[in-house]
Amino acid sequence: MSEEMTGQGTTTEPGFRVGTRGSALAMTQTTTVAEALSAASGQGHELIRVKTEGDVTSGPLSQLGGTGVFAAALRMSLLEGGCDVAIHSLKDLPTAQPEDLVIAATPVRVDVRDALCARDGLRLDQLPPGSRIGTGSPRRGAQLKAARPDLQIVGIRGNVGTRLGRVAGSATPEDDGGVGRGVQGDLDAVVLAAAGLERLGLGEHITEYLDPEIMLPAPGQGSLAVEVRAGGTGNSEVDAALKVLDDPETRMTITAERALLGRLEAGCSAPIGALARIVDGELRLDSVACAPDGSDWIRRSATTERLDIEGAQAVGIALAEELLDAGAARMAGL
Numbered sequence: 001m002s003e004e005m006t007g008q009g010t011t012t013e014p015g016f017r018v019g020t021r022g023s024a025l026a027m028t029q030t031t032t033v034a035e036a037l038s039a040a041s042g043q044g045h046e047l048i049r050v051k052t053e054g055d056v057t058s059g060p061l062s063q064l065g066g067t068g069v070f071a072a073a074l075r076m077s078l079l080e081g082g083c084d085v086a087i088h089s090l091k092d093l094p095t096a097q098p099e100d101l102v103i104a105a106t107p108v109r110v111d112v113r114d115a116l117c118a119r120d121g122l123r124l125d126q127l128p129p130g131s132r133i134g135t136g137s138p139r140r141g142a143q144l145k146a147a148r149p150d151l152q153i154v155g156i157r158g159n160v161g162t163r164l165g166r167v168a169g170s171a172t173p174e175d176d177g178g179v180g181r182g183v184q185g186d187l188d189a190v191v192l193a194a195a196g197l198e199r200l201g202l203g204e205h206i207t208e209y210l211d212p213e214i215m216l217p218a219p220g221q222g223s224l225a226v227e228v229r230a231g232g233t234g235n236s237e238v239d240a241a242l243k244v245l246d247d248p249e250t251r252m253t254i255t256a257e258r259a260l261l262g263r264l265e266a267g268c269s270a271p272i273g274a275l276a277r278i279v280d281g282e283l284r285l286d287s288v289a290c291a292p293d294g295s296d297w298i299r300r301s302a303t304t305e306r307l308d309i310e311g312a313q314a315v316g317i318a319l320a321e322e323l324l325d326a327g328a329a330r331m332a333g334l
């Protein structure tokens, strides 16, 4: 792990240090949250860029030795006092909560959906038979195959700009720090989280927002987690600002999704989709466990009228058990 400090937001002392990954997406997310925290607390901050194993290794994520490679280094920095606040993409954060750390805030969630970015403005049902779709996610690959068995799924990695650059006819991405450099234009489409694309100002590449009926997102997708040491940041103004930033509805929905994932003992790269929404005064949780090749899947839903964290946890666990009873562990290779 290496750390690099970049001076940012220099208002008043003593301030707080914000740990982040260095990717363009992470920096955009972190800057937004850090500025909101500074505005609410009147405290200055500095960003601490923490290099993670996931940033420096180019092999497929599934071979990097389990889940949470992006989050582990950030958590380590927090624990060691290298930063006071760490900003994660919630879907990349393992469900097991380290005893010494807490998620102090889940800011308002943005678009949860996956987005198709296809050549020539094509929608999913307009892609010619046999089209090549890039994704490194077994969850996305399997649900694409379920909707369109003729598609070819091509495993890809790299940052958002790199992935977009693989689509035929796309402009060369300026931000090309990852895998895929020089092989632009070999795919008909890629699938990425709408949230990431929009946060990066790349929403114009989206040719279809995939309906959750077709493509359930990853648990926590579109949501950020602000993690701190269990005792707080050591700055009461910042601790108070974190409470203001926390959105209870977001916390409830991501709690249900993550309880499901945790009960399945699955990680962020498992072929599991889950989406909780509050509709008509109920929490509704939809989930899917897919065979990684998309040949089969189990889809289950549950609702609860208990709109609190315990209710959200209970519905997530109950639905996971329903999936397991229906054979989800075998199906999804858990």
Ligand SMILES: NCc1[nH]cc(CCC(=O)O)c1CC(=O)O
Pocket: 089, 090, 091, 092, 191, 192, 193, 194, 195, 196, 197, 220, 221, 222, 223, 224
């Ligand atoms: N695994 C990488 C990752 N982590 C969070 C996002 C997007 C932002 C989000 O879902 O909150 C992405 C990129 C993607 O999946 O397209």
